[in-house]
């Protein structure tokens with residue numbers, strides 16, 4: 411396949427590109443290189459003839475038309491977004507412009523290109539979204555694809571809006587779309603502001619390891635390379651107009667996740683005392699959703715997909731990756747405007 415990936419310099423997009431190229435697909439990476447974009451994530455494929463890069467902002471419709479005309483992609487995987495919940499609380503404007511208006515631009519550019527090419531049957535527009543659109547769960551229950559939308563942060567509201575636009579473009583114009591809503595990802599190349607890297611890097615720096623509230627919020631953790639595998643499967647085999655929830659089958663309270671990371675570091679990088687002694691409880695995030703959990707029945711039963719790594723295995727690989735790749739994360743920590751924030755998503 412020839413795939414146009416938006417947001418390919420980000421955490422999940424770069425995992426998708428590395429996997430797609432290893433499977434012989436041709437990839438055009440379209441990315442504006444915001445504070446979160448990092449071409450170093452793609453160093454292993456940068457010289458591959460299957461890879462090309464377009465430095466383009468999805469808010470620029472004319473530039474999108476040019477990219478479609480120049481590359482003639484067979485399908486689109488749309489990941490470009492502002493992705494950090496805490497940043498959306500501090501400043502929602504970029505989230506509205508990129509996640510909603512940017513997705514509208516992508517849909518219109520894709521529709522124009524697809525219609526102009528005679529509406530080829532094999533064209534696909536895959537929209538990548540989040541389980542946060544469904545709101546918050548209590549102690550029991552799981553999100554299915556039929557759970558009503560109930561977004562509660564500027565980030566999740568902007569993603570919910572984009573999901574509705576994608577469905578509307580399918581119903582109204584017949585654009586061949588598939589959608590996925592996934593749980594919290596973690597793994598290599600995760601931007602240093604997000605929760606799992608914050609824990610690892612603050613622990614190594616001897617700083618406090620910040621945990622919101624009492625650390626009782628529950629997330630379902632998905633290893634990013636498993637997610638990339640699921641996304642390519644949905645692109646190839648997903649039913650048109652259908653959405654698929656993707657989860658890691660790994661629910662954990664934040665405090666338990668943090669303690670697991672500390673225990674792995676105690677083994678790999680021993681010091682006097684445990685890294686868990688650095689845990690510091692801080693004031694909770696405004697409107698902090700208590701629990702997210704994914705019912706993975708549809709993708710498992712219809713497409714035969716299940717995650718391949720457990721949370722313990724994935725965390726071990728992730729901690730080792732950060733220990734081995736200090737140059738990568740130090741460069742990002744030094745970027746303008748990047749403070750180490752708490753993060754619960756991404």
Ligand SMILES: NC(=O)c1ccc[n+]([C@@H]2O[C@H](COP(=O)([O-])OP(=O)(O)OC[C@H]3O[C@@H](n4cnc5c(N)ncnc54)[C@H](O)[C@@H]3O)[C@@H](O)[C@H]2O)c1
Nearest residue numbers: 417419420421422442443444446447467468491540595756
């Ligand atoms: N990380 C998660 O746990 C998670 C979970 C569910 C869904 N998602 C979704 O997956 C997608 C990717 O998430 P991520 O964690 O890799 O994000 P990320 O922040 O790591 O990467 C986002 C990428 O998009 C690019 N980008 C941002 N605005 C752009 C614009 N206007 N034009 C072009 N490029 C732009 C950035 O430069 C960056 O490379 C997002 O759509 C996000 O909503 C993420």
